Amino acid sequence: MKYDKRYDGRAFDEPRPIEAKAGVVKNANGSGYFKIGNTIAYAAVYGPKEVYPKFLSNPKKGIVRVHYNMMAFSGPGERNRPGPNRRAKEIGLVSQKAIISVLELDKYPNSVIDVYLELPQTDAGSRCAGICAASIALADAGLTMKDMVSAVAVGLVGDTPVVDLSYKEEQPDGMEAVDIPLAIIPSTGEITLLQMDGIVDKDMLMKAIEMSTKPLKKIADILRSAVQDKYQGEQNE
Amino acid sequence: MSELQIKEKSVVVPGLILAKGMEFLPGQGTYRKDDLILANRLGVAVIDGKVIRTIPLAGRYMPKRSDVIIGKVIDILSMGWRVQLNAPYAGLIPIKDGTFEFIPRGADLSRYYDIGEYFVGKITNVSGQNLIDVSVKGPGLHKIRGGRIVEVNTNKVPRVIGKKGSMVSMIKKATSCKVIVGQNGLIWVSGEPAMENLAIKTISKIEDESHISGLTDRIKTFLEKEVGFTVTADEESTNGNEETQGDRQ
Numbered sequence: 001m002k003y004d005k006r007y008d009g010r011a012f013d014e015p016r017p018i019e020a021k022a023g024v025v026k027n028a029n030g031s032g033y034f035k036i037g038n039t040i041a042y043a044a045v046y047g048p049k050e051v052y053p054k055f056l057s058n059p060k061k062g063i064v065r066v067h068y069n070m071m072a073f074s075g076p077g078e079r080n081r082p083g084p085n086r087r088a089k090e091i092g093l094v095s096q097k098a099i100i101s102v103l104e105l106d107k108y109p110n111s112v113i114d115v116y117l118e119l120p121q122t123d124a125g126s127r128c129a130g131i132c133a134a135s136i137a138l139a140d141a142g143l144t145m146k147d148m149v150s151a152v153a154v155g156l157v158g159d160t161p162v163v164d165l166s167y168k169e170e171q172p173d174g175m176e177a178v179d180i181p182l183a184i185i186p187s188t189g190e191i192t193l194l195q196m197d198g199i200v201d202k203d204m205l206m207k208a209i210e211m212s213t214k215p216l217k218k219i220a221d222i223l224r225s226a227v228q229d230k231y232q233g234e235q236n237e
Numbered sequence: 238m239s240e241l242q243i244k245e246k247s248v249v250v251p252g253l254i255l256a257k258g259m260e261f262l263p264g265q266g267t268y269r270k271d272d273l274i275l276a277n278r279l280g281v282a283v284i285d286g287k288v289i290r291t292i293p294l295a296g297r298y299m300p301k302r303s304d305v306i307i308g309k310v311i312d313i314l315s316m317g318w319r320v321q322l323n324a325p326y327a328g329l330i331p332i333k334d335g336t337f338e339f340i341p342r343g344a345d346l347s348r349y350y351d352i353g354e355y356f357v358g359k360i361t362n363v364s365g366q367n368l369i370d371v372s373v374k375g376p377g378l379h380k381i382r383g384g385r386i387v388e389v390n391t392n393k394v395p396r397v398i399g400k401k402g403s404m405v406s407m408i409k410k411a412t413s414c415k416v417i418v419g420q421n422g423l424i425w426v427s428g429e430p431a432m433e434n435l436a437i438k439t440i441s442k443i444e445d446e447s448h449i450s451g452l453t454d455r456i457k458t459f460l461e462k463e464v465g466f467t468v469t470a471d472e473e474s475t476n477g478n479e480e481t482q483g484d485r486q
Contacts, residue, residue: 029297030295047297047325048297048325049325050325050326059366102251104277108325108367109367110326110367111326111367139251139279140279140295141295141296142278142279142293142294142295142296142297142392143278143296144251144266144277145251145252145277146251146252146268146275146277147251147252147275148250186252187252187254187270187273188270224250224252224253227248227279228248228249228250231248231294231295
């Protein structure tokens with residue numbers, strides 16, 4: 001079976017509709033909201049602040065902790081046990097690795113930056129949405145960072161490379177699917193996250209990654225303007 | 238040929254290209270990558286001749302030497318007091334910088350500053366590892382008794398102070414409260430209870446509306462309506478005991 005038309009009628013390199021906002025959590029030092037299709041992510045950044053427990057602190061540079069949480073009602077509706085599970089811990093870790101490379105942490109020795117990712121609604125691509133929301137939140141928190149990481153999932157449905165898979169496309173009827181979440185630093189093009197779920201050969205993988213260039217650039221622009229919009233006009237005097 | 242990619246005073250975000258070419262120099266909040274200058278924190282772009290820098294718009298208070306701050310004692314140690322400064326790091330008041338009084342060896346330090354008490358202090362040193370030394374010895378520095386503490390966003394502190402202290406002196410005149418604004422975003426207000434309320438209300442109004450132009454006039458009208466007499470917004474005569482600098486960038 002050939003996947004020649006996407007379930008929702010998008011072009012193969014077209015991400016789902018995106019909305020982004022900064023400053024959605026008032027108590028946090030910085031916060032972000034990122035919606036892609038039916039996946040919604042909120043990110044809140046607290047810090048830099050002192051590390052507790054103390055032994056985790058690094059006297060040479062600050063540390064970043066990412067807490068990922070898919071809310072119990074966010075998925076198809078099966079009851080989830082609340083609290084972090086194996087999957088949430090893994091995604092928290094890879095998200096941390098994806099964003100840490102842009103942050104300049106040597107200015108904040110012995111401190112921690114806590115990033116909370118909450119997903120009230122998910123329809124695949126949640127770790128990428130989380131990373132995008134975290135980028136907005138970190139910039140909104142006024143941290144020193146080289147760039148804002150932008151992320152999107154690419155993949156194969158059947159043998160067709162596509163961008164930003166929906167949940168339906170991750171489980172296509174009578175076909176195999178490959179899911180490749182990808183995060184890059186837009187100004188350099190360096191990849192900070194690349195995971196792969198499924199079987200794919202090298203050519204197809206490269207093809208899928210190449211396809212992500214355009215949508216990632218678009219997402220990077222959306223992330224930047226989300227932060228700019230919050231502060232636009234706050235500069236009298 | 239070098240060229241700017243942004244307008245002066247526009248909001249820039251990390252990773253945004255500010256200028257191309259080697260003729261511009263990267264200042265604070267920016268970095269050079271090959272022949273590009275990019276922003277590395279959220280701020281407003283400022284062009285000083287050849288140097289491009291940004292004024293931060295967000296972020297926590299980072300202690301700087303000689304900032305006047307309001308802090309809270311959180312612990313008593315053998316060498317002084319550990320204090321919380323609304324910053325990522327706690328500070329320390331060494332015994333010798335605590336008070337002009339003579340402190341005998343082995344004295345109970347809680348007699349001078351107890352846990353939970355607030356003070357107006359000055360940052361004397363910030364080390365490379367961000368160890369912060371605070372002094373409460375000096376003109377205008379003292380322990381805080383009475384009054385109330387309010388917190389504002391650190392980046393709004395220059396707005397609360399106003400140009401050469403005009404905003405804060407207006408609040409003082411209208412409410413006849415004592416007001417001390419710490420650079421770390423903590424503000425001490427002391428006076429008649431009703432007037433304290435008014436001062437706090439005014440401060441939060443300044444914080445909320447600081448981005449709309451004509452702030453000083455609006456606050457003036459608001460205060461005059463509340464107190465019923467004319468308030469003048471003149472620049473504060475520096476009486477030495479209150480460090481009320483506005484925009485220092």
